[in-house]
Amino acid sequence: QLKTGFYSSSCPKAEAIVRSTVESYFKKDPTIAAGLLRLHFHDCFVQGCDGSVLIAGRSSAERNALPNLGLRGFEVIDDAKSQIEVSCPGVVSCADILALAARDAVDLSDGPSWSVPTGRRDGRVSLSSQVSKYLPSPLDSIAVQKQKFADKGLDDHDLVTLVGAHTLGQTHCQFIRYRLYNFTATGNADPTINQSFLSQLRALCPNNGDGTIPVPLDKDSQTDFDTSFFKNVRDGNGVLESDQRLWDDAATRDVVKKYAGTIRGLLGHRFDIEFRQAMVKMSSIDVKTGTNGEIRKACSKFN
Numbered sequence: 629q630l631k632t633g634f635y636s637s638s639c640p641k642a643e644a645i646v647r648s649t650v651e652s653y654f655k656k657d658p659t660i661a662a663g664l665l666r667l668h669f670h671d672c673f674v675q676g677c678d679g680s681v682l683i684a685g686r687s688s689a690e691r692n693a694l695p696n697l698g699l700r701g702f703e704v705i706d707d708a709k710s711q712i713e714v715s716c717p718g719v720v721s722c723a724d725i726l727a728l729a730a731r732d733a734v735d736l737s738d739g740p741s742w743s744v745p746t747g748r749r750d751g752r753v754s755l756s757s758q759v760s761k762y763l764p765s766p767l768d769s770i771a772v773q774k775q776k777f778a779d780k781g782l783d784d785h786d787l788v789t790l791v792g793a794h795t796l797g798q799t800h801c802q803f804i805r806y807r808l809y810n811f812t813a814t815g816n817a818d819p820t821i822n823q824s825f826l827s828q829l830r831a832l833c834p835n836n837g838d839g840t841i842p843v844p845l846d847k848d849s850q851t852d853f854d855t856s857f858f859k860n861v862r863d864g865n866g867v868l869e870s871d872q873r874l875w876d877d878a879a880t881r882d883v884v885k886k887y888a889g890t891i892r893g894l895l896g897h898r899f900d901i902e903f904r905q906a907m908v909k910m911s912s913i914d915v916k917t918g919t920n921g922e923i924r925k926a927c928s929k930f931n
């Protein structure tokens with residue numbers, strides 16, 4: 629029920645306003661692109677792509693759930709929304725603004741661009757208690773990762789393609805330290821980590837050091853939307869345990885190989901093409917349309 633250009637007569641400037649807003653934040657801080665892309669993923673997996681993740685100021689809201697504490701980019705969405713409200717009040721949903729912003733973020737990071745079907749409406753429910761059962765954890769086995777994606781209508785190929793979003797952005801020492809010093813209570817490192825990368829990570833994240841130190845998810849390529857992430861997974865340079873596990877399973881390993889270009893030479897552009905298809909799929913999970921939900925006046929509050 630979504631369609632591209634849903635606002636072409638009701639708010640013709642909507643997409644351009646989102647684009648220029650994302651651009652202005654991106655110019656100040658290119659890492660904001662990763663924040664926006666992740667924000668859209670965390671929205672879509674809980675109550676569908678309905679802006680539920682954007683609700684602030686209530687302790688029971690999704691934003692306060694553990695997996696959401698590190699989310700970034702809310703101010704970009706709020707800013708775009710307030711500019712859009714000036715020309716077309718009550719017309720453009722926050723869920724759509726977020727989907728458009730994620731697209732623009734990838735494009736600005738030299739990734740692919742695509743048309744985003746729009747017409748989502750904003751949800752009226754945002755519960756932190758819903759978050760952990762739907763969002764994958766970096767400690768999830770490959771079987772659980774597959775299941776959580778399947779529950780949202782996404783297959784194993786979509787899983788690998790979408791996790792390729794980790795070509796952008798960062799994590800923090802607290803989420804990977806167990807892999808470096810005491811993996812599965814062995815007192816050793818995760819044996820799948822490449823030895824020279826292990827030394828680098830240990831230097832960056834000393835045992836008992838500051839857990840909030842940032843660690844790029846894609847070694848040496850944090851702000852570029854490229855296929856380097858897949859090469860890193862292939863080479864044992866995956867940072868999150870869940871990312872490295874994509875190499876353990878035959879089905880997901882084949883997709884990693886395809887994007888890393890080891891099957892038939894340089895297939896880098898395949899990732900770009902398949903990422904946009906997978907994003908359109910993810911962006912339409914359980915969307916509310918027609919007279920369901922509402923169009924929020926401010927993205928951080930229900931009307």
Ligand code: HEM
Pocket residue numbers: 659661662663665666669698699700764765766767773790791793794796797798799800803845868870
């Ligand atoms: C099995 C699936 C996934 C798991 C377990 C996972 C887990 C994580 C974790 C633990 C972080 C770091 C958080 C932090 O340290 O604060 C992260 C960051 C990120 N994730 Fe995922 N993720 C998954 C799938 C995805 C998908 C499907 C997307 C988007 C399409 C995505 C986009 C991102 C981005 C862009 C970042 C960097 C954020 C930033 O720099 O602020 N992730 N993810």
Ligand SMILES: [Ca+2]
Pocket residue numbers: 670671672673674675676677678679680681751
């Ligand atoms: Ca949602």
Ligand SMILES: [Ca+2]
Pocket residue numbers: 794795796846849850851852853854855856857
């Ligand atoms: Ca990259």
